[in-house]
Amino acid sequence: MLNCPLCRAGLVALAAFSINPVHASVITDATNDFLPSFTVAPHNSDLDVVSAAGFYNTSAQQFTFSATLAGALGQTPGALYVWGLDRGQGTQRFLNGSPPIGAGVFFDSVLILRPNGTGVYNDFINNTMTNLVAGSVQLNGNTITGADLPLSLFPSTGFQPGDYTWNIWPRVGLGQNNxxxxxxxxxANVPVTSVPEPETYAMLLSGLGLIGMLRARRKRVQPQPA
Structure with a gap:
């Protein structure tokens, strides 16, 4: 039973957005679906995405990216949460690495959030790196969010802001595909969801966190084979 009115409203808002494929950027992901190539750390639950979203506030011209993990943040030393953004010139960059992974994941820049509340944006096209201002990275239970990030941080490379697409991947360290x-x-990439009112955005985020919590709880209570 849901006792939180905002959470109930959030689930309704998420359902409404999910019905329309144009607004399909609130996604859920299977639990325990670690890449076979991931070999540098234990399969901890804070490295397993269960839900994620990308929003564009059209009135404030700000982006917010959020992800909920299967377990509490901070379990894995060196963990990073990376959103790959395609603003118009994205390529499948991971296919050039060893081992080649990430077919279907296009990006021309990355937003990196850390569990210590800091973050950085790396623009490969314009060759710039920008630290996020204090308070931009928000932690809440199993959820990490880069909130209210200005459009000026993410200059277009061909797409309109509402047409930017994204994918998220946790990783431990930088430099290697494994x-x-x-x-x-x-x-795959998914488009950001354009949200005109801050109230709608808040409801969507609350629904996202609740979905992540329910999926993580379902994972914990799955019966073990005899």
Whole structure:
């Protein structure tokens, strides 16, 4: 039973957005679907994405990216949460690495969030790196969010802001493909969801966190084979 009115409203808002494929950027991801190539750390639950979303506030011209993990943040030393963004010139960059992974994942920049509340944006096209301002990275239970990030941080490389697409992958360290634990969604990008009112955005985030919590709880109570 849901006792939180905002959570109930959030689930309704998520359902409404999910009905329309144009607004399909609130995604869920299977639990325990670690990449076979991930070999540098244990398969901890804080490296397993269960739900994620990307929003564009059209009135404030701000982006928010959020992900809920299967377990509490901070279990894995060196864990990073990376959103790959395609603003118009994205390529499947991971296919050039060893081992080649990430077919279907296009990006031309990355937003990196850390469990210590800091973050950085790396723009490969314009060759710039920008630290996020204090307070931009928010932690809440199993959920990490980069909130209210200005459009100016993410200059277009061809797409309109509402047409940007994304994928998220946790990783442990930087530089090698075997450091990536999971892609969400698998083998694809999804568009950001354009949200005109802050109230709608807040409801969507609450629904996202609740879905992640329910999926993580379901994982914990699954019966073990005899």
């Amino acid at each position: 450091q990536i634990s999971d892609f969400a969604p698998d083998a």
